[in-house]
Structure formats: C-alpha cells, structure tokens
Amino acid sequence: MLHTANLEALTRTGFVENNTKAYTTPNHKITQGSHRDMTVQAANAKQQENKEFDQMLVERAQQGDKRAFGLLVEKYHRKLGRLLSRMIRDQAEVEDVVQESFIKAYRALHSFRGDSAFYTWLYRIGINTAKNYLVSLGRKPQVMQDVEIEDVENFDEGTDMRTMETPETSLMTKEIAQTVNDAIAALPEELRTAITLRELEGLSYEDIANVMQCPIGTVRSRIFRARETIATKLRPLLDTPQHKRW
Amino acid sequence: MKQQLSALVDGEVDVERCEHIFLAAKSTGEVAQAWRDYHVIRDVIRDDCWVESEMTSRIMAQLDDEPTMLAPQAMAAADKVTHIRPRLSKYSWSIAASVAAAFFVGMFVLNQPEVTATMQIADNDTDEYVVAHHNYAPNSATYYMHNVAYNAGE
Numbered sequence: 418m419l420h421t422a423n424l425e426a427l428t429r430t431g432f433v434e435n436n437t438k439a440y441t442t443p444n445h446k447i448t449q450g451s452h453r454d455m456t457v458q459a460a461n462a463k464q465q466e467n468k469e470f471d472q473m474l475v476e477r478a479q480q481g482d483k484r485a486f487g488l489l490v491e492k493y494h495r496k497l498g499r500l501l502s503r504m505i506r507d508q509a510e511v512e513d514v515v516q517e518s519f520i521k522a523y524r525a526l527h528s529f530r531g532d533s534a535f536y537t538w539l540y541r542i543g544i545n546t547a548k549n550y551l552v553s554l555g556r557k558p559q560v561m562q563d564v565e566i567e568d569v570e571n572f573d574e575g576t577d578m579r580t581m582e583t584p585e586t587s588l589m590t591k592e593i594a595q596t597v598n599d600a601i602a603a604l605p606e607e608l609r610t611a612i613t614l615r616e617l618e619g620l621s622y623e624d625i626a627n628v629m630q631c632p633i634g635t636v637r638s639r640i641f642r643a644r645e646t647i648a649t650k651l652r653p654l655l656d657t658p659q660h661k662r663w
Numbered sequence: 664m665k666q667q668l669s670a671l672v673d674g675e676v677d678v679e680r681c682e683h684i685f686l687a688a689k690s691t692g693e694v695a696q697a698w699r700d701y702h703v704i705r706d707v708i709r710d711d712c713w714v715e716s717e718m719t720s721r722i723m724a725q726l727d728d729e730p731t732m733l734a735p736q737a738m739a740a741a742d743k744v745t746h747i748r749p750r751l752s753k754y755s756w757s758i759a760a761s762v763a764a765a766f767f768v769g770m771f772v773l774n775q776p777e778v779t780a781t782m783q784i785a786d787n788d789t790d791e792y793v794v795a796h797h798n799y800a801p802n803s804a805t806y807y808m809h810n811v812a813y814n815a816g817e
Contacts (some may be wrong), residue, residue, distance in 0.1 A: 484689035641669040648700035
C-alpha cells in the first residue's frame with residue numbers, strides 16, 4: 418500500500434497530480450494502468466531499497482563496528498517505534514521496548530545470516546520483545562492479535578497505524594511534519610516532483626527520469642537538492658538537545 | 664559526497680563503491696547529519712514519523728557497554744589472515760622435503776662401494792663377457808677388442 422495518508426494529503430494539495438500532469442507527454446502518457454505497473458515496480462523497489470547496504474552495515478557490525486549498527490538504528494528506530502506503538506499505548510514504554518529490541522538485535526546479530534531483510538528480522542525481534550514485555554506486566558495486549566509476525570513481512574508505512582503519542586511528542590511530531598510539508602510545498606516544481614515520485618511513489622531514478630524526461634543524473638541532483646532544502650528547514654528542530662546525534 | 668549519500672539512501676549506488684560514503688556517514692560530520700535528516704524526511708513524507716527523545720543516543724550509549732561482537736563471518740574474515748600459516752607450512756614442507764631428499768641421496772652415495780673395487784670387478788669380468796657375447800655383435804669388430812688395463816704401462 419503506497420498511498421499513505423500523507424500521499425492523499427499531498428495529492429489533495431496538488432503535489433502528485435499536478436506534477437504528474439506537468440510531465441505527461443503524448444509519448445509518455447501516464448495512464449492508470451501504467452501508473453499501476455509503476456507502483457508495483459515501486460513496491461518491489463522499496464522492498465529492495467538499500468537491502469544490500471543494510472547487509473553491508475550488518476556485516477560491519479558483526480565485525481565489531483558499532484557505528485555501523487548505529488546507522489541502522491538511526492534508519493529504523495522510527496519505523497520500529499511506530500509499529501510497536503500499535504501494541505503498546507504508552508509512548509515511554511514504546512521507547513523502552515524499542516531500545517531493548519535494538520539491544521537484543523545487536524546481541525543476536527551474530528546469528529543473522531541475511532536470509533531475510535534486516536528490517537524484517539528486526540521487526541520480528543521488536544514484536545516479540547513487545548509481547549514479552551506486556552506478558553511480564555500481566556497485561557493482555559489490546560491489539561496484539563492485530564500485529565502478528567506475518568504482518569511484519571507486509572508492514573508498510575502506509576498501513577493505518579496510528580502512534581499513541583503524548584501531547585508533547587504529538588506536538589513535536591506535528592511540528593516536524595508541518596515543517597517538512599511546508600518545505601516541500603515551497604520547493605521548485607521539478608524538485609518537488611522528483612522527491613514526491615521518489616519518496617511517495619517509490620519510483621526508481623530510471624522511472625523518474627522517464628516520467629520527467631530528463632537524464633538520471635538530473636534526477637539524482639534534483640532529489641538531492643530537494644532533500645537538502647527540506648533538511649535546512651528541519652535541522653533547527655532536529656538539532657535540539659533532544660535530538661542531538663550520538 | 665552528500666549527493667552520493669542521497670543516492671545511497673535510495674539504493675541507487677553500487678554498494679561496492681560506497682565505502683567512502685559509509686566511512687563519512689558513521690562519523691560525526693555533516694554527512695552523518697545528512698544520514699539522519701534524509702531518513703527523517705523520508706519517514707515524515709511516508710507518514711511514518713515517530714518522534715522519540717534521544718532514542719539513538721540512548722541506544723548507542725547502551726551499546727557502548729556491550730561487548731564488541733565478532734560474529735562467525737567476522738571470524739572467517741580473520742581466518743583469511745591466519746591462512747598465511749599454511750602457506751608458510753607449504754614452503755616449510757618443501758624445504759624439509761628437499762633436505763630429506765639430499766640426505767638420502769647423500770647417504771646413498773656414501774654407502775656405495777669404493778670406486779677401485781668396482782673397476783677391478785669390471786676388469787676381471789670384461790674379457791669373459793666380450794668372449795661370451797661376441798656372436799651377438801653386428802660385425803667382427805669384437806674380435807679386435809682387447810681388454811687393456813689402463814695402468815698396464817706403469
């Protein structure tokens with residue numbers, strides 16, 4: 418499921434639709450069918466996204482490089498937290514379980530052979546850790562049935578999972594989300610289209626180049642410039658003491 | 664560098680060529696900061712933002728207390744270094760084999776009967792041998808063959 422709530426919001430504001438139309442030509446008309454084909458490819462592309470680099474980071478961590486594992490933590494802790502927040506209501510408890518999950522993952526990393534994607538393996542550990550945590554408290558997880566191991570394979574950002582946030586974190590989340598969305602809205606059209614097709618639709622650079630009818634190198638540059646522009650607006654929020662980098 | 668990192672985040676860079684990006688990303692510089700920023704942006708755009716308080720730093724602080732891991736894969740990599748020993752052993756065996764061969768050849772030579780004795784036997788037997796086998800000679804040259812002691816004139 419690639420059409421997230423955020424995608425719908427962006428579509429409503431014209432990000433996706435307008436830009437797709439803007440780059441539609443007679444020779445490259447994006448029909449509903451071709452768009453569906455691309456989204457299927459995009460789903461596959463997202464599944465493969467960085468799997469190789471993740472494996473490289475895992476191997477480095479297995480050789481004793483804790484910083485390599487830190488890059489994986491930076492990359493996946495938000496996704497894992499969001500997944501586990503479906504099982505555990507309290508934000509502080511979710512954070513504890515996320516932390517414990519990563520430590521367990523690190524301790525078990527020697528057994529990771531790369532048969533599955535790292536994030537699938539990590540999510541399994543996270544779910545089991547959450548279940549054990551709730552059982553240890555004598556609690557019956559209210560939504561445990563909804564999150565089973567099998568769901569991990571199909572877990573996608575677009576799935577309707579709502580984080581249980583405290584007022585503070587909710588405010589912070591909204592502030593960050595608003596900043597990013599405002600920054601995207603203010604981007605030049607070609608940058609906005611490139612980053613949207615990449616992050617929301619999950620298209621490869623080659624597909625984006627076909628849609629936008631430009632070289633792949635241009636796509637690479639546009640996506641980079643879009644990210645840097647957004648990051649410039651985002652850093653004041655992220656570089657607070659609460660978000661200082663390890 | 665950051666543009667390459669951006670492409671790497673999208674899986675659009677050959678992993679075998681990203682060692683320098685990896686080294687920069689795990690440092691504390693702006694490339695490392697970009698690693699965080701690009702993933703936060705992605706998570707927000709994909710409606711996957713989950714705000715934590717110092718989560719990464721908390722985990723990394725706890726990892727500092729964990730013993731450094733050396734998984735089997737890493738051990739295998741380390742074994743590649745120790746494989747130098749067998750290579751040295753091969754040379755050692757070659758040298759040892761050469762020495763042993765030289766020893767046996769030397770022993771064989773030293774245990775041979777003295778040369779003078781061998782020649783005496785040859786001197787004594789040659790006449791009888793030539794006479795007994797002259798019929799098998801291709802011509803009559805053997806009739807003219809005489810056994811002459813090399814020291815006959817002394």
